[in-house]
Amino acid sequence: MGYVSSLSSTVTAYEPVTTSGEISFSGLGNGTDFSEIIDATIDAESYQLENYESQKAENEYIIDLLEQLSDAIDDFNDTLDDMDELDEFYSMVGTVSDDQVDVDVDGNADVGIHTIIVNQLALQDVWVNTETAYDSEETVVASSATTLSIDFDGETIDIDVAGGTTLEGLVTTINGNVNARDKFEASILDDGDGYYLVLKSTDAGSDNTISITDTGTLTGMSVAGFENTQAGQSAQIKVDGFPTGADDWIERDSNSIDDVVEGIEFNLLSTTDGEAIQVSIDYDTDDMFDTITEFTEELNQIILDIQLLTGRVTEEEDSDEETYTIDSYALDIVYNEMKSILSSSALGFTRYDEDTGGDYYTALSQIGFETDTDEGSDTYGQLILDEDELEEALDNDPAAVAALFAARSEGESDSEGFQVISVIDGVTPAGEHNVEYTVSGGVLVSATIDGQEASIDGWTILGTGSKSKGLYLSVSDEGDGDFEGTARVKQGKIGELSDSLDDVTSSETGTITLLIENYEELVTNLDNQIYNEEKRLDALETSLERRYAALDATLSSYENQSSLLTSLTAQLD
Structure with a gap:
């Protein structure tokens, strides 16, 4: 696997200037292949270059591992950020005594019982042109250009209609009018015997009413021909007996009401005929249990990642994963800081006392957590959760469990x-x-x-x-x-852990960030050393080629002289 340092681009790769290829050895001297001698010499001299390249690959691999760990911590921190406040950590559930009302609740809701009376539902204002049942949607309703005027909450909106417009085209024209948009809309009603034009306010409520003031020359339409088949009205409710007057109501333009009781959205389905419906709000301890177990699983994965990277544990023998360990004091600090947070009491919490009060739970160990100290265990060093003990703690005081995890910047005086x-x-x-x-x-x-x-x-x-x-x-x-x-x-523990991990992966001063930068600097230095070593080896190769070329020429000269002497001697004989 190849790795490229993010800083390597600052180092210029060395381009060889050796003259090999310009010089050839014929072996005329004594039959010696000087090219093999040069190659062997360069190979022998390349041990330092190979060492530098090996160190570079190793450091780039470490950078890759550290970046993977940093990304994993950031992902875990994103999870923590979604549950590090009580309204995010709390899971609440609402139970309604009858089916005229449904409720949605969030972490801002308080445990308790509310009552609600629904006097009327919010309705949209609907008008139908009952004067004419058209034969089809393609019936032309505007023989010439005209204008349809509609009043919405005191504002007159004029809609220009082109000559030759059909019933379907009129609907498109009305819905495409920029002034009518978000106020009212048109549609076609088919009762089986004919087609009718329908105008309906976009939103419900007594303030969102419409009226037709002028139909121009539209065929089969007149102001009197439109009937208000459903009058727009606002929802009317009483919550917890308020308002107290018999004819006084809380009014809203929607049947989904989320601004009366904090954390509760009432979804009105029908009226209650004057009877109060009971809405009970309680903790959803099952969902809170799932949140805690999700937190535990993701936390243990981060612990395992650091353990593997620092050699505290090793992969199983049959694992296909390549293992590599980093001897880093900085990672030791990160690991130990996490372990300290998980084992210590929550910041600002005080142990509960029957006389003076306090916090019912102050440490994770009180709700079923402990660290696995068995070095032979697959979960050594990780958090072990006793699910029965956690369920008991949630049943006993879910608010205290939530506070232990997600209390944030809550001030109290003793x-x-x-x-x-x-x-x-x-x-x-x-x-x-x-x-x-x-x-x-x-x-x-x-x-x-x-x-x-x-x-x-x-x-x-x-x-x-x-x-x-x-x-x-x-x-x-x-x-x-x-x-x-x-x-x-x-x-709470989530906020404390999240703040600590923010310091680990901070883009400027994070522990892992600085560690990565340190290794990147090492890679850059190695790039420079590789450059210099390649330059040295290239110069050596050039020098050797020249020296052996000279030697080959000398040996060739000697060979020629020897041949000449041999020939002359033979002539003397």
């Missing part, structure tokens, strides 16, 4: 004297922050967070130092004195 107002996602460091402040004369006079001076504004404290930047607190205990407490910024 002190009664101050509260966390906000933190800045991606800026405020996750973990525990020590807060100290002084109140004197009924005024907040100083504050530090993690030993760094903080900004004060009235009764608020803002972390400006590197350890707490963006941590915004509100002091509620205004009594004089020196106070101390802990603010916590919580981050």
Whole structure:
């Protein structure tokens, strides 16, 4: 398999200038084949060139392996990014007590029970020209050019109709009118006895109504001939008893309503005849279980990739995969950092206590995860999941399980004297922050967070130092004195792992990125060494050819002299 360094293009390939091919050896001297001697000499001198080429191929292979690992980590990180916040990680399910309403829920929905009454469905405004049943769609309805005027929500839209237009052509003309687009549309109704022109508002709702104001000279049509067969109206509902007035309703222009209760989309199918339907929202623990197992499988593949690349484990003997290991301190750091994140408590979490509260789950080991320490196992070094224990944890407290994985930039205070107002996602460091402040004369006079001076504004404290930047607190205990407490910024394991992997594959400062650049630099240096060695060998070959050419000429001269002497001696005899 051949590899080409991404930096090799900066090195000019050496072009041989040897004169071989211009010089030939006849072997007239003593029958010696000097070409074979030169080739053997060059081959013997090429050991360093071969060594450089071997090193280059090896380094390019390492680059390829590192790029594959970087791509795999990026793909895994994409998966993490889709589940590193609670509303993304949560899986919720809605159950409806009757079939007049259906619901779709997402991770923003809260567990609980809602009621809904549907007084009326949203309908589109529909008008049919009942004056004339045309014989066919090809019936000409405009003997000459004319204009059809339609009012939509107080706006008059004039539609020019060309002479000779058929019923089907009229539909096309109306639907192609730029001013009518997205407001209303035309179609043809066939009742078996004839064809009728139908006009219908694009959207439902009482604000999306139409009326025909002028039919021009269209054949078989008049303003009075259009009947409003379905009046446009908005959906009317009450949710959780609101609005309270008997004739008061929440109105929407659609039967799919997603802006009344956060995280819930109500799909209205029919009215409820004044009866309240119950909608129950709960965690979909089966889907959350699947999300966690998917996370585990992809994570273990990344762990295995690094193990194979660093020689911690080897491929099975019957595997067709070519194995290669890299002795890299940088990859060791990446591997150990991942293992540390997976085995440690979540940042900013505090162990649950019946009296003081806290987080029910603070580590993956509490919900069924452990690291396989059996070196003879196929899953050595990977996370092993006890599915029964995970199911028990999800049944016991699914919100706590979700928080362990996907809490992100959630600020909490362990002190009664101050509260966390906000933190800045991606800026405020996750973990525990020590807060100290002084109140004197009924005024907040100083504050530090993690030993760094903080900004004060009235009764608020803002972390400006590197350890707490963006941590915004509100002091509620205004009594004089020196106070101390802990603010916590919580981050789940997915976010912590994702942030760490971002540092690994960052395009500028990533651990693997810099490692690849280092090997690419080695390849470039080897290209230069190969160039110089090829140049040296070419010069050597040229020199040898000239020297052996001179030798061959000398031997040939001696041979000629010998022949001459032999001939003269024979004549003397």
